[in-house]
Amino acid sequence: MKRNLKKYSKFLSYILRHRPDELGLEMSRSGWVSVPALLEGLAERDGSWSREVLEQVVRENDKQRFEFDDTGHLIRARQGHTVDVDLGYDPTEPPELLYHGTVPKFLDAIVAEGLEPKERHHVHLSHDIKTAMQVGNRRGKPVILVIEAREMWDDGHEFFCTPNDVWLVESVPPEYLRVDSSI
CATH class of the missing domain: 1.10.10.970 (RNA 2'-phosphotransferase, Tpt1/KptA family, N-terminal domain)
Known part of the structure; x- marks a missing residue:
């Protein structure tokens, strides 16, 4: 099994x-x-x-x-749906920074356009670099994006945190993200 x-x-x-x-x-x-x-x-x-x-x-x-x-x-x-659902999570103030793991081939588009949920309802973010690395690692050598989550919250963007610690947001405009070059 x-x-x-x-x-x-x-x-x-x-x-x-x-x-x-x-x-x-x-x-x-x-x-x-x-x-x-x-x-x-x-x-x-x-x-x-x-x-x-x-x-x-x-x-x-x-x-x-x-x-x-x-x-x-x-x-x-708990998250990741493409079918129409409302999971009922309450808006939650995020930590100062959140993270997103991706791969180099998507980086230029993300830096230019930000993070979009594509066919899902929300962009998924991680509370730590290790988790973001695991997510990005599924498709190759990961690139870690640092999200200025608290600044987004202060500017009116809603965040939701699932019971399994995945942070959800409708999108991340490019001005709130940067590439973590220390990895």
Whole structure:
């Protein structure tokens, strides 16, 4: 099971963030789907899913991307959706600096245009350089961007912090970011 956790997590992310309809799931406005309906859809597609497997994927996901509600009957992804959701996070004052990991091929466009969420609802930022490096490392040698988050907040930009410590913002205009050349 250990070697398949990544595969299970990726598929669960795909369903809960982008394509709940692929398993015939009804998603609430706040991103929740029924666990029994999810398990039924998963079992029809791949008989290796069970409640125990689902709980292990949620519990052991390295980035804690998923959460059950208090009853355990609903599940959702904490961020990263392309489907229309309102996760209900309250605006939260950010620390002075936040970070974003990317790769060199995107750097010129980001410096010129800023960070945009593309098909997602928000830009994802990290509270530390180590996490931003891990994010950027997924696509090659990382480049770390430093975001002047407190200045953005003071200028009226709203930030949200998810329960798994991912900072969300609608976009980051170029004047609030710089490349960390110390890495």
